[in-house]
Amino acid sequence: MKYTVYTLFPQLISLWAQEALLGRANEKGVISLDARDLRKFANDKHNRVDDTPYGGGAGMVIRVDVAVRAIEEIRAETPPPDEIILLSPVGEPLSQPMVEELAGKDHLCLIAGRYEGFDARLEAYVSREVSIGDFVLMGGEVAALALIEATARLIPGVLGAADSHHQDSFSTGLLDYPEYTRPTSFDGIAVPEILLSGHHQKIRSWRRKQALQRTLERRPDLLDSAELTDEDRAYLEELRNET
Ligand code: ADE
Numbered sequence: 001m002k003y004t005v006y007t008l009f010p011q012l013i014s015l016w017a018q019e020a021l022l023g024r025a026n027e028k029g030v031i032s033l034d035a036r037d038l039r040k041f042a043n044d045k046h047n048r049v050d051d052t053p054y055g056g057g058a059g060m061v062i063r064v065d066v067a068v069r070a071i072e073e074i075r076a077e078t079p080p081p082d083e084i085i086l087l088s089p090v091g092e093p094l095s096q097p098m099v100e101e102l103a104g105k106d107h108l109c110l111i112a113g114r115y116e117g118f119d120a121r122l123e124a125y126v127s128r129e130v131s132i133g134d135f136v137l138m139g140g141e142v143a144a145l146a147l148i149e150a151t152a153r154l155i156p157g158v159l160g161a162a163d164s165h166h167q168d169s170f171s172t173g174l175l176d177y178p179e180y181t182r183p184t185s186f187d188g189i190a191v192p193e194i195l196l197s198g199h200h201q202k203i204r205s206w207r208r209k210q211a212l213q214r215t216l217e218r219r220p221d222l223l224d225s226a227e228l229t230d231e232d233r234a235y236l237e238e239l240r241n242e243t
Contacts, residue, residue, distance in 0.1 A: 001030075001152065002107040011035070017033040022152060025157065062117065062118045067111060068122070085111065086128070087129075094130050100171075177206075
């Protein structure tokens with residue numbers, strides 16, 4: 001996967017991608033990450049990328065002509081991006097299904113803004129606008145990195161164990177079950193006995209129930225679209241009746 005990120009702070013992106021699993025994936029050539037400075041597309045003598053909003057109001061707006069010159073640059077390269085994604089708090093919420101779809105692409109171009117956002121005419125030049133949540137960041141860089149992290153870890157060769165993401169929260173449509181490691185008892189709190197039993201079938205069943213319970217308690221909205229067996233439904237019913 002190739003990622004090209006346009007930002008006013010390319011160092012924020014490239015520094016992040018030098019460390020840990022992304023750094024290793026980059027070194028191995030499993031992913032490549034190219035952070036480019038949006039400012040080089042400013043074409044006035046002051047190098048301005050932003051301007052005041054028409055109609056008045058606070059803050060500055062990134063100019064459409066500046067961003068479109070960046071898009072024209074990347075569209076002319078080989079391979080051209082499969083998607084051009086604007087990070088914005090008014091975008092479609094990022095979700096695991098969207099992450100899975102994007103992880104299957106060869107080249108993603110991400111555009112991160114600062115200030116009050118972009119001139120709305122930019123919408124016509126991008127394939128989608130994506131938000132990472134119902135809060136406002138100071139810029140799109142952290143959002144772009146969140147999208148990169150979430151997609152990169154699904155690319156074969158990025159994570160250590162080939163399929164260690166298959167049981168993740170959200171990939172099953174449910175929150176993840178709780179995990180434990182040594183010591184078996186800490187501050188009087190013991191690891192659930194079942195996990196020390198070595199009984200794989202029972203452990204699998206316990207984990208499923210824990211995932212169902214957690215999801216019911218913390219994110220009941222997810223249960224509407226999760227894939228549930230009759231047994232899952234019966235267990236949820238049992239839990240609901242308990243309370
Ligand atoms: N830029 C500012 N806030 C954002 C958000 N929540 N998601 C994506 N981009 C953003």
